[in-house]
Amino acid sequence: MNNTMTISKEKRRSRIITTLIYIFLVILAIIYIVPILWVVITSLKNDSTLMLSPWAMPEHIEWGNYAFAWTKGHLGTAMLNSFIVCSITLIVSMVFGSMAAFAIARLRWKLSKLAMYYFLIGMMIPIHTILIPLFVQFSQWHLSNTLTGIIVPYITFSLPITIYIMVGFFEGIPNELFESACIDGCSVYKMFTMVALPLAKTGFMVTGLMSFVANWNELLVAMVFISNDAKKTLPVSLTKFVGPYHTNYCQMFAAIMIAIIPTIIAYVAFANQIVEGLTAGAVKG
Amino acid sequence: MDKLMRNKKAIILFIAPALILFTAVLFIPVCKAVYYSLCNYKINYQPKYIGFKNYVMLFTKDKTMAIAFKNSIFFMIFSIVTQLIFGLILAALLTNIKKGRNLFKNIYYLPCVLSSAALGLLWMFVFMPRLGINQMMASLGWIEDCTMGPEWLFNTDGFIILPIWVISFVALWQYVGQSMMLYMAQISGISMDIYEASYIDGCSKKQSFFYITLPLIKPMVATAMSLNAIGSLKFFDLIYNMIPEGFLSHKADVIATHLYTQAFKFSKLGYGSAIGVILLILCLIMTVIINKFVKTESYDM
Amino acid sequence: MKMRKILAGILSMAMTAGLLAGCGGAAPADTAAPAADTGAATEEAAAPATDGDVQEISFMIWDDLEASEDLITKGYKESVDRFNADFAGKYHCTPITTNLEEYYDKLNALVAAGDTPDVFIASPGANLNDYAMTGVAAKLDDYLDADGWKQTFTSDAVFAGGTYGDEGGDGPGIYAIPLNIAAACVFYNTEMFEDAGAAVPKTFSELLDTCQKLQDKGYTPITISAGTAWCLSMVAGYLCDRNGLNLQDIKDHKTDWKDEKVIKAGEQLQELSQYFQKTAAGDDNDVATAAFYNGEAAILIQGSWAIGQINGSCAEGFADKVGVFAFPAVDGSSADPNRVIAKSDSLCMSAATQYPDAAIQLIKYFVDDTASKYTAEIGGKIPVTSVQYDESIAPPELKYVMDVFKNASSTFGFYNESLADTEAGSTFDNCFVEIFKGEDPETALDPIEDYYEMNVWE
Structure with missing residues (x-):
């Protein structure tokens, strides 16, 4: 009798605690979602109604704000540029990175450990430090104001993490697989393409995701290297469109929406994979 | 073979x-940055070697550098401490609920993948006197009208000025999801057997958190801490977009924005390089300190 | 072993160069980018021109020619379009656009890369110095003298900002062609003034009285932006000048920034600041000027480019309510109260341009009769050439500004653009923002004093 009483008391207490936890989590979720919802709502208003009641729902939906931001704000161009830059960076850094990782993890040479440390040091160097020398150098090479001029540093900064993660994956492949490939008469290049690469798919997903997200959102390098409106990437176009021109707020909100919508869509579709992938990458880093 | x-x-x-x-x-x-930092180098001129003059200037005469340094260190400490606390709390809460874990997790993680530039602008609008929070406070009757509310992004009183606090919290909002996920990944890696054994020994959930979970995720604390420390030292996008250029007379500058202004607004490439080198040294020092300090402790136990 | 290492080193360097060069040429990025590529433009320009070739020149400007709602910018776009149409098949101009905030950074980047735009816009003062004194901008006297071009301008005085002595990169001469003149004036809402029984002030104490009357009537007397520092700095510049400060004396270190005239200007700014809108510290220029255009505030101290905005985007009939007066004199000061802050957009030609003829022709299109008429009648700025424009079409404010300008004994530049360099200008702006926020002028001026101590007076 006494025993059951305490159990039900315990149960009630834990139920209250669970409810409190949920209330806390929901409030927090609201803090995360409301600002973004506010942007959505405001981006569909016009300025005159915005100033009167910034938090009210729009009376007439103004799609024109989006059209303005897309064309006059150069966000359409910018999105294309961002996509080109991120895709090329992704591919090149994966190819170069996995090749180097294979050499470090599988090939036998004296300096492989040293090479690994060399790349690892790169992870600690903030891009700010090399911004000025790169700016000077790329100016002389006529790479400033071209997309190539930002792709090259992006690849370089994606390399260390790519190599580090891929080394982990390649080292995890059982030696027997390579030995049997060797008996089958595979060359070392075939071993890389036929044995190592197919077994490191997860590694590619993780590193690819990290590099794409980081470069899609990168502002500083792109801002320093790109002068021409036609070459700007998304974060730069957004910054430079919203900053000085904000006489029409609703159009600015539409611009912000355009900038984050692709990421949100991708995120909603693949949230679990993205979160797990990025976390796996960060854990390893 | x-x-x-x-x-x-x-x-x-x-x-x-x-x-x-x-x-x-x-x-x-x-290497070039180190060399430039020892030069008087204005854009469109040749670099001229001047020894350590830039560094002397940075540390003794440059008031904005002092402010930027103070703000950056504050950002770093704030983000290490708050991300640790909130990240752990969220991770602990989320591992203990059954329904909706994924949903909440994904919501809190969302800002991590969004562009800081866009989010910075979003929050700038939220804190604008005539537009966002102050308007809401006014319509709720908390303040007389929107111009009377706190000057979120413009008040420059105090040792750590209000805009820096505001931006610190926005950064916490954006990145706490990452810390949370790191801790969750580590917690979910802990074998259930250990917990079950502890419950049999009469441990409460709270006790098991402090005596089992915490010690076992210590290596991850080191990882998360160094990510936070270096991330907050490199902090640029949010602040650049939340405080328009030239506002606040550089009182809300951090090291990265100071570098940008000096090098690319005022064309002082040598001086900017010196700031960059200092930033590099800070990052290296922090990585070493955190890894030594937190990791060796975890070996002790 | 050592030998091999060295060899490997050399090999890797060579490969790097090859790789990067390969990237530059092969990356599809360049071709995929939809609009004009300046890199490609210069490559094209570098090829020797034969008869049938179109001479391609670039023109860099600080506003987006397509999206801007600024009437002056729209006029610039028209000039470029006319140039391209009239010289189709012979010359072609591709604009490079950025926005004002980043304009000089980006121009510097192109100069550093050896890709200086053939024609670029600049403000006389510290910014122009960087180009005129380093040989980036070409000396233009020969072109001006060639076919009586110089005589189309109202006077030689309009070239003052672009004229350099021996310090000019290519010797003494003119390095920039002015396009128009904007004068900083006080715009006021005549309705509010009438309602408050306020008169147009002639002196600073009258200005304070006027503001008090407006405030008693419930109006916001002055709208200004301390967030966008140059707006406040315009007032600070006027106050310094009206108190008799001579910038040359500061440059020559005959006096310093702690001069009592500067301190006095600071104190007067603090007096005046009680009449600013409450959010002045946080408002940027757009927000502050909007408050005047929306009829929330009675006075706006602004450059005459405001006319273009009043004309372009304000409610119908608002333009008729706007009056203009010159910044008042300071009581008891012996300084000339008729000096006016003026600023002219000026064009420079790159000293390295392949096609000087095309570049000069383009510049001429910016100051020909069509363009100058547009400047006055629609843009509301003061034209630099002696063009006949229709005063009845031109915005009424232009006439008031012209009156102020004609009465001016002499002009001076924006303070932040007239100091030793851009950083000095920005430091000056920030000092006065601090003063506005209530810091004692004596200590608030430390940064600019220190800056001159370290960088200018040596």
Whole structure:
């Protein structure tokens, strides 16, 4: 009798605690979602109604704000540029990175450990430090104001993490697989393409995701290297469109929406994979 | 097999592209940055060697640098402490609920993948006197009208000014999801057997959190801490977009924005390089400290 | 072993160069980018021109020619379009656009890269110095003298901002062609003034009285932006000048920034600041000027480019309510109260241009009769050439500004653009923002004093 009483008391207490936890989590979720919802709502208003009641729902939906931001704000161009830059960076850094990782993890040479440390040091160097020398150098090479001029540093900064993660994956492949490939008469290049690469798919997903997200959102390098409106990437176009021109707020909100919508869509579709992938990458880093 | 794997040509071919790119675009520029930092180098002129003058100037005369340094260190401490606390709390809460864990997790993680530039602008609008929070406070009757509310992004009183606090919280909002996920990943890696054993020994959930979970995730604390420390030292996007250029007379500058202004607004490439070198040294120091400090402790137990 | 290492080192360097060069040429990025590529433009320009070739020149400007709602910018776009149409098949101009905030950074980047735009816009003062004194901008006297071009301008005085002595990169001469003149004036809402029984002030104490009357009537007397520092700095510049400060004396270190005239200007700014809108510290220029255009505030101290905005985007009939007066004199000061802050957009030609003829022709299109008429009648700025424009079409404010300008004994530049360099200008702006926020002028001026101590007076 006494025993059951305490159990039900315990149960009630834990139920209250669970409810409190949920209330806390929901409030927090609201803090995360409301600002973004506010942007959505405001981006569909016009300025005159915005100033009167910034938090009210729009009376007439103004799609024109989006059209303005897309064309006059150069966000359409910018999105294309961002996509080109991120895709090329992704591919090149994966190819170069996995090749180097294979050499470090599988090939036998004296300096492989040293090479690994060399790349690892790169992870600690903030891009700010090399911004000025790169700016000077790329100016002389006529790479400033071209997309190539930002792709090259992006690849370089994606390399260390790519190599580090891929080394982990390649080292995890059982030696027997390579030995049997060797008996089958595979060359070392075939071993890389036929044995190592197919077994490191997860590694590619993780590193690819990290590099794409980081470069899609990168502002500083792109801002320093790109002068021409036609070459700007998304974060730069957004910054430079919203900053000085904000006489029409609703159009600015539409611009912000355009900038984050692709990421949100991708995120909603693949949230679990993205979160797990990025976390796996960060854990390893 | 062994012979195959010692193929010199293959080794060079595999390692060369990454190595060369890395050396040319990262390593050589770092050396150059160190050299430029010892020069008087204005854009469109030739660099002129002046020894440590830039550094002397930075540390003794440059008031904005002092402010930027103070703000950056504050950001770093704030983000290390708050991310640790909130990240752990969220991770602990989320591992303990059954329904909706994924949903909440994904919501809190969302800002991590969004562009800081866009989010910075979003929050700038939220804190604008005539537009966001102050308007809401006014319509709720908390303040007389929107111009009377707190000057979120414009008040420059106090040792750590209000805009810095505001931006710190926005950064916490954006990145706490990452810390949370790191801790969750580690917690979910802990074998259930240990917990079950502890419950049999009469441990409460709270006790098991402090005596089992915390000690076991210590290595991850080191990882998360160094990510936070370096991330907050490099902090640029949010602040650049939340405080318009030239506002607040550089009182809300951090090291990265100071570098940007000096090098690319005022064309002082040598001086900017000196700031960059200091930032590099800070990052290295922090990585070493955190890894030494937190990791060795975890070996002790 | 050592030998091999060295060899490997040399090999890797060579490969790097090859790789990067390969990237530059092969990356599809360049071709995929939809609009004009300046890199490609210069490459094209570098090829020797034969008869049938179109001479391609670039023109860099600080506003987006397509999206801007600024009437002056729209006029610039028209000039470029006319140039391209009239010289189709012979010359072609591709604009490079950025926005004002980043304009000089980006121009510097192109100059550093050896890709200086053939024609670029600049403000006389510290910014122009960077180009005129380093040989980036070409000396233009020969072109001006060639076919009586110089005589189309109202006077030689309009070239003052672009004229350099021996310090000019290519010797003494003119390095920039002015396009128009904007004068900083006080715009006021005549309705509010009438309602408050306020008169147009002639002196600073009258200005304070006027503001008090407006405030008693419930109006916001002055709208200004301390967030966008140059707006406040315009007032600070006027106050310094009206108190008799001579910038040359400061430059020559005959006096310093702690001069009592500067301190006095600071104190007067603090007096005046009680009449600013409450959010002045946080408002940027757009927000502050909007408050005047929306009829929330009675006075706006602004450059005459405001006319273009009043004309372009304000409610119908608002333009008729706007009056203009010159910044008042300071009581008891012996300084000339008729000096006016003026600023002219000026064009420079790159000293390295392949096609000087095309570049000069383009510049001429910016100051020909069509363009100058537009400047006055629609843009509301003061034209630099002696063009006949229709005063009845031109915005009424232009006439008031012209009156102020004609009465001016002499002009001076924006303070932040007239100091030793851009950083000095920005430091000056920030000092006065601090003063506005209530810091004692004596200590608030430390940064600019220190800056001159370290960088200018040596």
